[in-house]
Amino acid sequence: xxxxxxxxGGLVQPGGSLRLSCAASGFTFSSYEMNWVRQxxxxxxxxxxxxxxxGSTISYAxxxxxxxxxxRDNTKNxxxxxxxxxxxxxxxxxxxARDLVPAASFVGWFDPWGQGTLVTVSS
Amino acid sequence: xxxxxxxxDTLSLSPGERAILSCRASQSVSSYLAWYQQKPGQAPRLLIxxxxxxxxxxxxxxxxxxxxxxxxxxxxxxxxxxxxxxxCHQRSNGLTFGGGTKVEIK
Numbered sequence: 001x002x003x004x005x006x007x008x009g010g011l012v013q014p015g016g017s018l019r020l021s022c023a024a025s026g027f028t029f030s031s032y033e034m035n036w037v038r039q040x041x042x043x044x045x046x047x048x049x050x051x052x053x054x055g056s057t058i059s060y061a062x063x064x065x066x067x068x069x070x071x072r073d074n075t076k077n078x079x080x081x082x083x084x085x086x087x088x089x090x091x092x093x094x095x096x097a098r099d100l101v102p103a104a105s106f107v108g109w110f111d112p113w114g115q116g117t118l119v120t121v122s123s
Numbered sequence: 124x125x126x127x128x129x130x131x132d133t134l135s136l137s138p139g140e141r142a143i144l145s146c147r148a149s150q151s152v153s154s155y156l157a158w159y160q161q162k163p164g165q166a167p168r169l170l171i172x173x174x175x176x177x178x179x180x181x182x183x184x185x186x187x188x189x190x191x192x193x194x195x196x197x198x199x200x201x202x203x204x205x206x207x208x209x210x211c212h213q214r215s216n217g218l219t220f221g222g223g224t225k226v227e228i229k
Binding site for chain 2: 043044045046047095100107108109110111112113114115116
């Protein structure tokens with residue numbers, strides 16, 4: 001069974017940092033592009049970042065560029081998101097999501113998603 | 124940024140009825156549009172991609188249509204488990220999502 005399990009969320013003060021992790025299982029992790037997508041309370045999802053299969057291709061939403069860093073470790077079947085200089089508007093559930101098609105350039109359809117981890121930025 | 128506008132905000136229907144959800148893009152996205160279903164406390168689930176292709180394991184009562192700027196998700200006969208929020212998503216130029224349509228039990 002394909003599984004994505006996020007961890008690392010929590011309450012952090014404005015300006016603080018958090019590192020999210022996503023543990024993948026049930027598929028060949030290194031064959032898939034991966035993404036972080038977030039969803040603020042009561043809102044639609046918002047794509048945050050993408051990383052290619054080898055980690056050499058990376059892209060960010062303008063809203064997080066320069067503050068967030070995506071990375072992956074294919075030996076550990078894990079995806080990461082380092083979040084610095086956090087703001088109140090970063091408060092959301094953060095999901096890791098697999099690209100739909102393996103061994104292909106970024107497709108941009110997300111399937112499946114993990115269960116999410118909540119990040120709350122507040123003083 | 125391409126803006127996706129979904130309508131209606133809420134659709135109140137009974138089990139067995141047909142649901143028709145709309146998604147309009149602020150500029151053409153060709154066929155690069157997907158639909159997701161989200162139930163309370165759960166992650167979104169991919170239903171339809173490339174406007175009309177059902178994802179693996181999605182029942183045939185879900186269908187998608189449209190191209191350019193106007194798209195439709197149709198649920199032919201609502202099952203109890205279909206009451207949820209539905210989002211459209213485009214990947215033609217950047218990646219953006221609509222604000223969602225809630226399908227609730229009448």
